[in-house]
Amino acid sequence: MFRNLLTNIVDYSDDLFRNIKTARVSIDCYGDLGDGEFDTGVAVHCEMEGHENTNVPTITRPFDYGTVIAYSFDASNWQPTRFSDGLHCGVWYGSEKMETTIYESVYHWKRLVLDSYDGLEQEIVSDRRIVLARCQGLLVDLIGKETDFPALIDPDDYRFSQEVGRYLVKNNQAGLCVTSARCDGINAAIFNPEILSNPRDFCYLSYFWNPSEGNQVRVEREPGITLLVV
Numbered sequence: 001m002f003r004n005l006l007t008n009i010v011d012y013s014d015d016l017f018r019n020i021k022t023a024r025v026s027i028d029c030y031g032d033l034g035d036g037e038f039d040t041g042v043a044v045h046c047e048m049e050g051h052e053n054t055n056v057p058t059i060t061r062p063f064d065y066g067t068v069i070a071y072s073f074d075a076s077n078w079q080p081t082r083f084s085d086g087l088h089c090g091v092w093y094g095s096e097k098m099e100t101t102i103y104e105s106v107y108h109w110k111r112l113v114l115d116s117y118d119g120l121e122q123e124i125v126s127d128r129r130i131v132l133a134r135c136q137g138l139l140v141d142l143i144g145k146e147t148d149f150p151a152l153i154d155p156d157d158y159r160f161s162q163e164v165g166r167y168l169v170k171n172n173q174a175g176l177c178v179t180s181a182r183c184d185g186i187n188a189a190i191f192n193p194e195i196l197s198n199p200r201d202f203c204y205l206s207y208f209w210n211p212s213e214g215n216q217v218r219v220e221r222e223p224g225i226t227l228l229v230v
Contacts, residue, residue, distance in 0.1 A: 002167060005149055008141035010177065012195075015132045016094030017189055017202065018058065019101035022129035033179060058131045058199040063090040074216045082158050083165030083176070091165065092175075092190040098130055099228065102205070104228045106161030106217045107182050121212040128205040133186060137195030140168060140176040143186060153181035165189065 073122040081093070095101045109126055117124070143166075145152045151160035168176060168191060175190035190196060207225070208218040219228040 002164065003093040005142070005145055005152075006140055006168075007074060010141040011137075012139045012188070013135075013136050015099045016096065016135050016196075017101050018056070018092070018094045018130050019098075019105045019205075020131065021126065023075065023206070025125050027028075029114065054222045056199055059092065059193050059196045060135060062092045066130065078157060079101070080162065082161045083168075085166070088166065088192060090170045092193065092196065094133065094188050094190070095180070096186040096188075097104050098168070098202070099186065100180050100183055101130065102228060103183040103230055104180060104187070104218055106207060106219075110209065110211075110215075113209065113211065117211075122211070123208055123210040125220050126207040128207065130200075130202040130205060132200055132202045132225070133196045135175075135190065135196055137174045137192070139188065140173055142176050142178040144179070146179050153179055155181050165191070182185045 015032045075141060081091055084091045093104075095104065105128065113120065142152060149160070151179060152164070153155065153168075154160070174192040176197045177186055177188045179185075180187050203221055204225070206220045208220070209216075217230045218226055219230060
């Protein structure tokens with residue numbers, strides 16, 4: 001099935017950008033659920049009981065998701081991604097350029113906003129955290145393969161790419177690099193966290209969007225200064 005697709009391997013050695021949801025200003029998630037520090041402490045303890053212990057969550061968190069599924073009563077609600085159906089494996093996604101992560105995450109964030117706030121007529125803000133991690137290992141090189149396999153980067157249908165992901169995980173491949181479906185950029189999908197190391201913060205971003213005023217999302221790195229409009 002993948003005879004003409006999985007033909008190239010690259011010995012990858014470079015940093016990758018990862019774009020994740022965050023809050024620029026820390027908040028106490030349980031501050032309004034109890035009467036004091038004891039109640040908050042109990043809530044935090046209960047939450048941590050359900051987490052996998054890890055020293056580097058910016059690398060391992062996507063792979064920890066797989067352990068949560070085993071305890072889920074309705075795994076069908078798990079979130080699929082381009083190279084995972086959300087039921088069998090976790091995938092760490094990164095990009096060679098920060099701008100690529102912006103285009104990728106803006107697309108998915110807008111869909112989330114529309115699903116959650118149908119008919120919203122005010123500006124909504126999302127804070128983002130940009131992390132760098134070193135990737136050192138052999139990756140299946142799919143860059144350029146979208147010419148003969150357009151379904152690889154289909155903007156909405158992930159069935160083919162998820163089949164590719166399942167096949168590579170089954171055959172113990174560490175990951176892949178592929179052209180972005182959202183812009184002129186390169187993404188990496190990592191299946192094995194052992195090839196990732198040295199995670200560190202790069203910067204914070206904020207996304208601003210009012211769905212009633214159009215499709216464009218304004219991106220700030222420094223507060224009040226537009227970095228990009230997507």
